[in-house]
Amino acid sequence: MSRIRGKNTKPELIARSALHRLGYRFRVNRVDLPGKPDIVLPKYKTVLFVHGCYWHRHESCPNATTPTKNRERWVEKFAANVARDRRNEVDLRREGWVVTVLWECELKHHPSEAVVAALADAGMSVSDVRRARLDDSELRRAADRRFSRSWRSSDRQG
Numbered sequence: 234m235s236r237i238r239g240k241n242t243k244p245e246l247i248a249r250s251a252l253h254r255l256g257y258r259f260r261v262n263r264v265d266l267p268g269k270p271d272i273v274l275p276k277y278k279t280v281l282f283v284h285g286c287y288w289h290r291h292e293s294c295p296n297a298t299t300p301t302k303n304r305e306r307w308v309e310k311f312a313a314n315v316a317r318d319r320r321n322e323v324d325l326r327r328e329g330w331v332v333t334v335l336w337e338c339e340l341k342h343h344p345s346e347a348v349v350a351a352l353a354d355a356g357m358s359v360s361d362v363r364r365a366r367l368d369d370s371e372l373r374r375a376a377d378r379r380f381s382r383s384w385r386s387s388d389r390q391g
Contacts, residue, residue, distance in 0.1 A: 244340040245271050245283045246376035251348040254366045255359055266330070268321025279331040279355045282318070286337045290315050294338050331355045344372045 240262050249272060252259055260273040270280035286296035290311050300307050322332045333355045339347035345367035349359050 240271070241380075242283070242285070243376050243380045244285070244335070244337045246379050247340050247344045247372050248272060248281065248283050248335050248348055250372050250375045250379075251344055251367055254372075255348070255352075255363045267324035267328075268318070270325070270332075277331070277355065277357055278329060279333065279357070280325055281333050281335055281351060281355075283335045283340070284318070284337065288314055289318055291336050291338065294336070296338055344369050 249259070249261070252272065252274075257274060258276070260275060262269050262271065263273045266273065266280065268282070271283045272281040273279075274281070284291065286294040287298070288311070291297050299311070325332050333351045335347055335351050339350075345364070348367075349364060352359055
């Protein structure tokens with residue numbers, strides 16, 4: 234489990250790349266907010282969490298499996314993760330933030346649609362001109378390049 238990354242994951246890089254291409258400027262992992270959101274759009278008072286389907290239990294997703302060995306421990310851990318996510322979401326909403334979740338599986342298959350849908354959920358619109366800047370394959374390639382660079386540099390430090 235030491236290899237599980239907490240930030241700069243591939244799905245996060247894809248989402249950030251898409252937002253940047255759409256012209257949005259954002260902050261990453263703001264520690265002063267509950268749950269340290271993955272992406273914060275301060276101008277719009279909106280936060281985006283990029284959740285992995287496995288760890289955050291995306292309902293009806295085939296990636297949200299439960300290990301068979303030591304099942305009770307895993308069920309308890311996953312339940313604690315989901316409860317923490319809910320608690321952070323409630324705290325952020327209480328502070329006046331709009332909270333949206335992007336799921337790993339959605340970003341993997343249709344990244345541009347997932348980001349545009351998340352922005353729509355937050356009450357933000359994306360024009361057709363901006364939407365034309367998004368190319369799913371290019372978003373994935375850009376994330377692959379950044380991910381492999383950051384992964385290699387973190388291996389050298391440890």
